[in-house]
Amino acid sequence: MTTMAMLEIDDLRAGYDxxxxxxxxxxxxEEGEIVALVGSNGAGKTTTTRAIAGIVESMGGSIRYRGDEIGGEDPHEIVERGIVQVPEDRDLFTGLSVRENLLLGAQTDDAKADRGSTIEEAFDLFPRLEERADQRAGTMSGGEQQMLTLARALMGAPDLLVLDEPSTGLAPQLVADMFGTIAEIHDSGLTVLIIEQNVQQTLELADRGYVMENGRITLDGTGDELLDDEGVVEAYLGV
Structure with a gap:
C-alpha cells in the first residue's frame, strides 16, 4: 500500500502576467523529511514557493497537500492548512517590536490560543530575540532579522515549513548557525522544504533534493547522491 505524500506537485505551470x-x-x-530545491538565481525556485503559498496563480498542473488540491486557494487558507512560508525578503513589520512581530505570526485560531507557549519556545530557540523583545525590528542586524522571520513563522504552528533562501545576506558563521537551527527545528518533528542557492550545505542537510534549471526539475535524488553528481559539482560547487 502506497503512502500519501504530505505535499505533491504534479506538472505545475505558473508565472506572472x-x-x-x-x-x-x-x-x-514526505512527512518528516527535509527536502531541498536548489538551483541558480532565476531558476524558478521562488516562483515555486509562491505557487505553493497561493501568492502566484498556477496556469496548470496540481498542488496537493495531504491529498487535497490547494491550487487556487487563498494564502490565508493555505496557512490554516498548516503550510507556513519564510519569505526571502523577510517582510517584517520594521516599526513594531520583536514581540509584536512574533505575535502577528500566530494567525490561525489554534496558533492564537497557544501563542503564550509558542513565544516562549521561540525565545528558547533564539535567546537573542528575548533579549531584544521590545526593540523595533527595523533596528536589528540582518542576522537578527532573519532569526525573527523564522521565529515568526514558527509562531504559526506549521506542519510544513517552506524556507525561501534563509541564508541570504548572512555572514558565513551566521549561515552555519542558521542551518544548525533548521536541523534543530526538523528534529523537533517539523517537515521542511528549503529553497537555497547555498547548494553544499543545503544538500548536506536534506534527505532528498531537486535541482531546478529554467523552470524545470532536471535532477533529483538523495542529498548525498546529488552531492556526488558530477554535473551538480561542476555547476554549483565550483569544482
Missing part, C-alpha cells in the same frame, strides 16, 4: 516561469514541475515532500 501570463508569462510562464514554471514548465511542468514535479516535486514531492
Amino acid at each position: 501570463g508569462i510562464e516561469v514554471l514548465h511542468g514541475v514535479d516535486l514531492t515532500v
Whole structure:
C-alpha cells in the first residue's frame, strides 16, 4: 500500500502576467523529511514557493497537500492548512517590536490560543530575540532579522515549513548557525522544504533534493547522491 505524500506537485505551470516561469514541475515532500530545491538565481525556485503559498496563480498542473488540491486557494487558507512560508525578503513589520512581530505570526485560531507557549519556545530557540523583545525590528542586524522571520513563522504552528533562501545576506558563521537551527527545528518533528542557492550545505542537510534549471526539475535524488553528481559539482560547487 502506497503512502500519501504530505505535499505533491504534479506538472505545475505558473508565472506572472501570463508569462510562464514554471514548465511542468514535479516535486514531492514526505512527512518528516527535509527536502531541498536548489538551483541558480532565476531558476524558478521562488516562483515555486509562491505557487505553493497561493501568492502566484498556477496556469496548470496540481498542488496537493495531504491529498487535497490547494491550487487556487487563498494564502490565508493555505496557512490554516498548516503550510507556513519564510519569505526571502523577510517582510517584517520594521516599526513594531520583536514581540509584536512574533505575535502577528500566530494567525490561525489554534496558533492564537497557544501563542503564550509558542513565544516562549521561540525565545528558547533564539535567546537573542528575548533579549531584544521590545526593540523595533527595523533596528536589528540582518542576522537578527532573519532569526525573527523564522521565529515568526514558527509562531504559526506549521506542519510544513517552506524556507525561501534563509541564508541570504548572512555572514558565513551566521549561515552555519542558521542551518544548525533548521536541523534543530526538523528534529523537533517539523517537515521542511528549503529553497537555497547555498547548494553544499543545503544538500548536506536534506534527505532528498531537486535541482531546478529554467523552470524545470532536471535532477533529483538523495542529498548525498546529488552531492556526488558530477554535473551538480561542476555547476554549483565550483569544482
